[in-house]
Amino acid sequence: MQNEWLYIGLFAVVGLIIPIGAISVGWLLGPKKPNAVKQDTFECGIETVGDTWVQFKAQYYIFALVFLVFDVEVVFLFPWAVRLGQLGLFAVLEGILFISIVVAGLIYTWRKGMLEWA
């Protein structure tokens, strides 16, 4: 068990080293002639106007919230799915009840008009 996470850790380390290495080599080999125009923010050709980090559409936030609820609930189902074979019909019905509650939540969100891109 410990051994497996050793490999995962090594993968994370090597997986980070390789892109860092590639970008560093690019930095070493490339020319270094910065100027004001080159380092400007890219837009259609004229200078950018106004603030970039503006308030964003609230709908993105609502979808993120709905996602959060569903993702957590669906992750709860993984242990149920793994042990389903040993647990018998009662556990299946309980799982279905749980998913039905999640679906009821989805329908509620839907009826409230939270899934509209207004």
Place this chain on the structure above:
Amino acid sequence: MTQFLTDPLKVLADWLQGLFTGWGMAPDAAHVLIAFLGVFLLIALVMLLDIFLVWVERKTVARFQDRIGPNRLGPYGLIQPFADIIKLLIKEDITPRAADWVVYNLAPILSMAAVLILWAIIPLAPVILNVDLNVGALYLIAAGAIGTLAVIMAGWGSHNKYALIGAFRQIAVLVSFEIPMVTTLLIPTLLAGTMGLNGIIEAQDIWFVLLSPLGAAIFLIAAIAELGRAPFDMGEAESEIVAGFNIEYSGMKFGMFYAGELLHAFTFGGFWMIMFFGGYRFFGLEKVSPFLAAPILLAKAMLGYWIIMWVKYTMMRIRIDHMLAFNWKFLTPVALLLLMVTALVHSMFKDASTLLYVLTMFGSNVAVGLGALETARQHSRRQRSKVEKPVRSAPASA
């Protein structure tokens, strides 16, 4: 020699362990060093594959668009990606003045690393297990979240309006389609009774695509959206917001996003095949030798990748409200319904004869799929009849 053919990694690892301890290294240190060498070798091979994928992608898109594609450098243009890499490497490394230096430069690194760590759990062959993690399916979801993080970091850190818009859209799509993807990941988990990917492959005496064709289809759609590829490429949308979240990136930093995207697509092609098409299994050939099993998995992954490319170069981009409505009002309910039906049918018929089991599973999937399509069709017909007034054909003005 025969043991080398059936279990090459163990033979190599034992030999290296003997060698290193013979040099006076502590056994534990030798073990870690060997693990490091193995991981490094695998990731190097994956990066080599990634370079090859650039060629595959360019050649395939060319054929879809009735062109020839790269054909000048080397046979069939095979050297072309290396020329591309050299070009990317000798470009100037630019960080825009307005950008947040740390976040901006970390994003391409994380984008690539998120894909590379996915390869930790891909079982190439019965004995070439990188890691047989017992929570493989959860790891897949967790590692995928790092890619999402890279997108928002790139969009926010670039301090560019196009990049920010692209990142917002991309995140909305990524988090939304995560729900049907996780739900359909539950189906192989449920059928195999394990979350380990090797266990899921071992359990597929009958490929899961026969037991759950609808699950396989939903997983593919959700995976394409997770990859941010057309028709779900809202985040890049080059005709609207130029290049979306990676607009400010150039040189090798852009190369990391590009290579990461290709490798991600290939990897998800592989996961699709592992989850629903038996992974490295192919009519018992995988038992002969891992030298046969690993190419089988890679060939299948290439097929999955090809299907993803096929969709990408055939479909048009979908508007973001349509895309989110499609996910939340169609794909998610269907996936949840399918999960319930699968659990019920699986537990009722799993002790029945194989033929009956397969038929009921397949039939229930088809029923759910057709029912969902029919409901959607009738709903949209009602919606249309509200808007459209019945138009009587005007008499020809003669």
